[in-house]
Amino acid sequence: MSSFNRRFFLLSAAALGGTSLSGCGFEPVYGTDGAASMLLNNVLVDEPKANESYLLVRELENRLGQPGGAPQFGLSLAMNLDEQGVGRTSAQVTNRYDVxxxxxxxxxxxxxxxxxxxxxxxxFTSYSASGSTVSELAARDDAYERLMVILADRIVVDLQAYAVSEAA
Known part of the structure; x- marks a missing residue:
């Protein structure tokens, strides 16, 4: 029988609050005095030109917010997409694609x-092309949408790192 008591551990951690992190230098980037708070609702992303760029702009605006008044920053994007067949059946029919x-x-x-x-x-993301036409199109659309989420996350992380380095 284990003497470990989960409730005691959770209650003691809650009682300590954020004091256990105060010595480690952790500071939220979007906190009150956070280095990246200057980016929130202050970045105007260039207008999308295609469906994929629309998805990317949507994801960026979800993370950074939409500027209300006169934005302080502008964000220009140039996207390059490629689809590659990576899986083939014995009959040489491609059944898996990387985007x-x-x-x-x-x-x-x-x-x-x-x-x-x-x-x-x-x-990159992948999708299967081994189902019906409808399921293949849905999988393809989903793969592009997942890719835009990943790319938006990486752009925002880079912008946060820039903001932190400028604040230091």
Whole structure:
């Protein structure tokens, strides 16, 4: 029989509150004095030109917010997408695809159009093409949407890292 008591551990951790993290230097990037709080609702992302770029802009706006008044920053995006067949049956029919994507971005100041930081992120997702036509199209659309979520997350992490390095 174990003498470990989960309730005691959770209650003691709750009683300590955030004091156990105070010495480690942890600070939320979007906190009250967080380094990346300047990005929230303050970045105007360029208008999308295709469905995939719409999905990426939507995800970025979900994470950074939509600017209410005059935004301080602008974000330009250049996307490159490629679809590659990776799985084949013995009859040489492709039944699995990788969707590979990369985005080059540039964060600029809106007042003087000066480029503050640039970067490139990339990733891939896959989908199966072995079902019906409808299920294949749904899987393909889902793969592109998942890819845009991954790319948006990576762009936001890079922008947060930039904001933290500028605040230091």
């Amino acid at each position: 590979v994507g990369s985005v080059t971005y540039a964060l600029r100041g809106m007042d003087n159009k000066e480029v503050l930081t640039t970067g490139k992120v990339s990733s």
